[in-house]
Amino acid sequence: xxxxxxxxxxxxxxxxxxxxxxxxxxxxxxxxxxxxxxxxxxxxxxxxxxxxxxxxxxxxxxxxxxxxxxxxxxxxxxxxxxxxxxxxxxxxxxxxxxxxxxxxxxxxxxxxxxxxxxxxxxxxxxxxxxxxxxxxxxxxxxxxxxxxxxxxxxxxxxxxxxxxxxxxxxxxxxxxxxxxxxxxxxxxxxxxxxxxxxxxxxxxxxxxxxxxxxxxxxxxxxxxxxxxxxxxxxxxxxxxxxxxxxxxxxxxxxxxxxxxxxxxxxxxxxxxxxxxxxxxxxxxxxxxxxxxxxxxxxxxxxxxxxxxxxxxxxxxxxxxxxxxxxxxxxxxxxxxxxxxxxxxxxxxxxxxxxxxxxxxxxxxxxxxxxxxxxxxxxxxxxxxxxxxxxxxxxxxxxxxxxxxxxxxxxxxxxxxxxxxxxxxxxxxxxxxxxxxxxxxxxxxxxxxxxxxxxxxxxxxxxxxxxxxxxxxxxxxxxxxxxxxxxxxxxxxxxxxxxxxxxxxxxxxxxxxxxxxxxxxxxxxxxxxxxxxxxxxxxxxxxxxxxxxxxxxxxxxxxxxxxxxxxxxxxxxxxxxxxxxxxxxxxxxxxxxxxxxxxxxxxxxxxxxxxxxxxxxxxxxxxxxxxxxxxxxxxxxxxxxxxxxxxxxxxxxxxxxxxxxxxxxxxxxxxxxxxxxxxxxxxxxxxxxxxxxxxxxxxxxxxxxxxxxxxxxxxxxxxxxxxxxxxxxxxxxxxxxxxxxxxxxxxxxxxxxxxxxxxxxxxxxxxxxxxxxxxxxxxxxxxxxxxxxxxxxxxxxxxxxxxxxxxxxxxxxxxxxxxxxxxxxxxxxxxxxxxxxxxxxxxxxxxxxxxxxxxxxxxxxxxxxxxxxxxxxxxxxxxxxxxxxxx
Amino acid sequence: xxxxxxxxxxxxxxxxxxxxxxxxxxxxxxxxxxxxxxxxxxxxxxxxxxxxxxxxxxxxxxxxxxxxxxxxxxxxxxxxxxxxxxxxxxxxxxxxxxxxxxxxxxxxx
Numbered sequence: 005x006x007x008x009x010x011x012x013x014x015x016x017x018x019x020x021x022x023x024x025x026x027x028x029x030x031x032x033x034x035x036x037x038x039x040x041x042x043x044x045x046x047x048x049x050x051x052x053x054x055x056x057x058x059x060x061x062x063x064x065x066x067x068x069x070x071x072x073x074x075x076x077x078x079x080x081x082x083x084x085x086x087x088x089x090x091x092x093x094x095x096x097x098x099x100x101x102x103x104x105x106x107x108x109x110x111x112x113x114x115x116x117x118x119x120x121x122x123x124x125x126x127x128x129x130x131x132x133x134x135x136x137x138x139x140x141x142x143x144x145x146x147x148x149x150x151x152x153x154x155x156x157x158x159x160x161x162x163x164x165x166x167x168x169x170x171x172x173x174x175x176x177x178x179x180x181x182x183x184x185x186x187x188x189x190x191x192x193x194x195x196x197x198x199x200x201x202x203x204x205x206x207x208x209x210x211x212x213x214x215x216x217x218x219x220x221x222x223x224x225x226x227x228x229x230x231x232x233x234x235x236x237x238x239x240x241x242x243x244x245x246x247x248x249x250x251x252x253x254x255x256x257x258x259x260x261x262x263x264x265x266x267x268x269x270x271x272x273x274x275x276x277x278x279x280x281x282x283x284x285x286x287x288x289x290x291x292x293x294x295x296x297x298x299x300x301x302x303x304x305x306x307x308x309x310x311x312x313x314x315x316x317x318x319x320x321x322x323x324x325x326x327x328x329x330x331x332x333x334x335x336x337x338x339x340x341x342x343x344x345x346x347x348x349x350x351x352x353x354x355x356x357x358x359x360x361x362x363x364x365x366x367x368x369x370x371x372x373x374x375x376x377x378x379x380x381x382x383x384x385x386x387x388x389x390x391x392x393x394x395x396x397x398x399x400x401x402x403x404x405x406x407x408x409x410x411x412x413x414x415x416x417x418x419x420x421x422x423x424x425x426x427x428x429x430x431x432x433x434x435x436x437x438x439x440x441x442x443x444x445x446x447x448x449x450x451x452x453x454x455x456x457x458x459x460x461x462x463x464x465x466x467x468x469x470x471x472x473x474x475x476x477x478x479x480x481x482x483x484x485x486x487x488x489x490x491x492x493x494x495x496x497x498x499x500x501x502x503x504x505x506x507x508x509x510x511x512x513x514x515x516x517x518x519x520x521x522x523x524x525x526x527x528x529x530x531x532x533x534x535x536x537x538x539x540x541x542x543x544x545x546x547x548x549x550x551x552x553x554x555x556x557x558x559x560x561x562x563x564x565x566x567x568x569x570x571x572x573x574x575x576x577x578x579x580x581x582x583x584x585x586x587x588x589x590x591x592x593x594x595x596x597x598x599x600x601x602x603x604x605x606x607x608x609x610x611x612x613x614x615x616x617x618x619x620x621x622x623x624x625x626x627x628x629x630x631x632x633x634x635x636x637x638x639x640x641x642x643x644x645x646x647x648x649x650x651x652x653x654x655x656x657x658x659x660x661x662x663x664x665x666x667x668x669x670x671x672x673x674x675x676x677x678x679x680x681x682x683x684x685x686x687x688x689x690x691x692x693x694x695x696x697x698x699x700x701x702x703x704x705x706x707x708x709x710x711x712x713x714x715x716x717x718x719x720x721x722x723x724x725x726x727x728x729x730x731x732x733x734x735x736x737x738x739x740x741x742x743x744x745x746x747x748x749x750x751x752x753x754x755x756x757x758x759x760x761x762x763x764x765x766x767x768x769x770x771x772x773x774x775x776x777x778x779x780x781x782x783x784x785x786x787x788x789x790x791x792x793x794x795x796x797x798x799x800x801x802x803x804x805x806x807x808x809x810x811x812x813x814x815x816x817x818x819x820x821x822x823x824x825x826x827x828x829x830x831x832x833x834x835x836x837x838x839x840x841x842x843x844x845x846x847x848x849x850x851x852x853x854x855x856x857x858x859x860x861x862x863x864x865x866x867x868x869x870x871x872x873x874x875x876x877x878x879x880x881x882x883x884x885x886x887x888x889x890x
Numbered sequence: 891x892x893x894x895x896x897x898x899x900x901x902x903x904x905x906x907x908x909x910x911x912x913x914x915x916x917x918x919x920x921x922x923x924x925x926x927x928x929x930x931x932x933x934x935x936x937x938x939x940x941x942x943x944x945x946x947x948x949x950x951x952x953x954x955x956x957x958x959x960x961x962x963x964x965x966x967x968x969x970x971x972x973x974x975x976x977x978x979x980x981x982x983x984x985x986x987x988x989x990x991x992x993x994x995x996x997x998x999x
Binding site: 025026028029030032033035036037040058 | 916918921935936959963964965966
């Protein structure tokens with residue numbers, strides 16, 4: 005077998021030599037024959053003639069010899085390919101349309117697949133990433149699904165679990181790093197010493213942490229992230245050993261991380277837990293209820309998540325029995341174990357899967373279209389096929405020829421698709437970044453190439469087999485009759501109509517999805533966010549904490565910054581707040597909920613205190629963001645440290661807690677009645693955490709009464725970005741050790757808040773538009789062909805007295821008949837599949853009638869136009885010419 | 891076409907193998923030899939001879955080599971391989987059995 009194959013390969017490679025050998029051998033034979041004839045007494049000419057005659061058709065048996073000795077399969081495959089290329093090159097119109105259609109379809113799929121593979125399927129870029137799990141504490145009865153850990157709790161989980169190899173704690177802080185060009189606020193990961201070892205991250209330079217670094221009193225050390233090292237220190241190769249001031253202490257750089265995606269978020273620097281001023285204080289460590297940290301771990305080998313879940317649930321219920329005060333029964337207490345990979349991609353899944361489905365459907369439509377084109381072409385090639393068949397080509401050989409052509413097309417489409425996907429990659433990465441931190445891992449790699457190759461082959465088979473098998477079994481019929489009206493012609497027409505039905509149906513579903521997404525986006529855009537983002541600049545300011553020891557000192561600094569900002573030209577008002585509406589950090593972290601108590605309304609033992617988002621605002625905050633005052637007053641300069649404590653609540657809080665009563669003048673407490681705050685005003689509701697999220701209950705306290713607000717907001721009459729430099733300098737002028745970052749306009753912030761639904765809508769809209777275009781082209785193609793084939797029949801009708809208008813109506817009705825069937829099928833499909841979309845929709849039902857009517861109208865209009873353009877030709881048919889057209 | 895060809899083809903293969911059992915020979919020689927030995931009863935058409943030779947070579951029953959013919963011309967000489975020899979003895983045995991059986995039937999009727 006192998007020898008045979010090698011023989012075939014050799015025959016293929018040494019084709020010329022083999023041919024020459026054969027020629028030589030046969031010539032020898034012929035000459036011997038002639039010689040023999042001459043010996044028998046013939047004249048040389050006669051001898052030659054006789055010899056040639058006895059030889060028979062020399063080319064024919066050369067061919068036979070070739071078939072025996074050569075590589076018939078590979079040989080004829082090459083022949084098919086050569087012939088296929090020639091055919092395709094000779095029909096540039098068909099080829100370009102087919103390759104373009106397929107390229108768009110395959111490109112869309114390749115692009116979306118590379119995103120899905122990079123984000124959802126590729127193993128985490130850490131050592132045995134599938135063993136990494138996130139551990140969460142939950143208070144299910146209070147609906148809190150992610151309670152941070154205290155130091156005591158981390159220790160308990162580390163010591164008492166049976167199923168985890170290692171337990172890692174981490175939290176994020178921002179510190180001000182001094183010693184560079186200007187003070188820099190650095191996102192800092194505060195981690196236990198085993199953090200990098202458990203992830204399996206090896207440093208690019210220097211080393212990562214060892215246990216000794218985490219000991220109390222050891223020298224302060226930091227590890228830099230690759231991006232931070234590159235951006236802020238120019239990739240300085242001698243960075244290890246450099247010393248920076250942070251938190252009033254020298255910190256030595258001991259290492260730089262490799263360029264890998266960081267979990268849980270991208271940080272600038274890392275430090276061991278013992279260096280975080282908050283985390284390392286004696287008071288914090290000993291307090292079981294001082295919760296701040298997150299925890300992840302690595303499963304022991306062979307332990308499934310479910311087993312670890314059972315283990316930690318037991319651990320949690322033990323803790324609850326041991327420390328009833330820390331885990332009140334009315335809140336409930338549970339531990340949750342979830343695979344890290346799942347958690348990182350949870351938010352991305354619904355959108356990405358819808359997109360993959362959409363891209364897949366677009367490809368199907370593209371396939372149907374190319375199949376249709378191929379069928380149409382096949383009708384015209386009927387005679388060619390018949391001739392080839394009568395010359396001895398078997399049916400299998402003909403099918404193979406067609407498949408070869410379709411595969412050639414789909415491969416060309418695949419190459420084009422790959423180029424398209426590569427071109428759109430950057431856009432997609434940015435898109436994916438809105439859903440998952442893994443977006444940087446998206447790239448076109450071997451696996452994605454394999455996928456593209458795979459779908460190219462499958463695509464070629466799908467649209468190649470459909471026409472191939474509808475071809476006629478008895479080819480001789482085709483020779484006798486005119487191409488289009490054989491029984492196969494009728495069968496093909498039926499297949500083509502079916503393809504149109506399918507295309508229209510699938511397009512309808514895609515258009516509905518896109519339409520729903522657009523409707524949802526419009527609803528989102530129309531949502532009144534409750535504030536006015538126009539001409540407001542926001543920036544985060546971070547004082548060098550080590551210089552300001554008391555709350556009052558900090559407040560004084562902030563007040564000075566505020567005064568300075570207000571005095572700058574072009575500034576209408578300036579304010580400070582703990583956060584601001586639609587702040588991305590706020591959206592990520594969720595509301596800062598605190599329990600409070602209302603005077604004269606004791607909370608019974610075992611019941612949950614009312615909760616509200618606790619926020620700090622300076623005097624002009626509400627004016628600056630134009631959050632309307634509903635009743636009472638906002639904060640005044642007189643609401644100072646020593647003055648009576650006051651609070652402002654939003655309408656939601658008023659409605660939920662006081663109903664029809666007037667909350668103004670009532671008092672609330674955050675510290676179980678030790679100090680009381682008087683409510684002085686009610687402000688409007690703001691969608692702080694997303695335009696699609698209902699406003700939460702909020703309580704504001706004045707900055708001057710003990711809050712901290714690190715976000716400077718400036719309303720200006722000018723373009724807000726134009727004063728950013730001015731504002732930054734203003735802050736540095738007050739204290740040059742203050743870091744300034746996250747400078748953006750509230751317009752940008754608001755636009756970012758709808759960025760992901762907007763991008764999803766754009767992508768879905770593009771796919772649906774593509775589908776509609778392809779379908780319209782398909783309908784037009786089928787119509788054109790059918791009109792063409794019926795010229796004779798229509799000519800007869802015209803000759804017998806039918807008016808051109810009537811004929812046009814008839815042709816249109818017949819064309820639209822299949823469109824309507826497709827529309828009905830699509831309607832049913834859209835109703836059935838709409839549920840898939842509901843996760844992505846805001847305030848729009850998946851069966852939204854407006855969308856359905858609008859999409860139906862658009863599709864019908866486009867289909868009618870696609871029918872009409874080729875159908876119009878019937879009016880110009882000359883009956884006499886038509887009758888002679890046979 | 892169809893069945894008879896198969897029989898003929900199989901028979902031709904056997905005749906070629908038998909002829910080559912005498913020693914290496916080129917295509918023309920083979921056809922001449924069969925014709926002579928069969929006293930012109932069997933005339934081998936070149937159109938069947940060469941495909942058969944190529945097929946046998948492909949099957950590894952014979953091998954070929956370029957050499958000089960009696961009149962000093964370049965010719966391709968075919969030669970039995972070991973499997974070819976085995977095949978020949980098998981086919982000879984089969985043939986003898988078959989023709990004996992056919993003979994018996996023809997004589998009894």
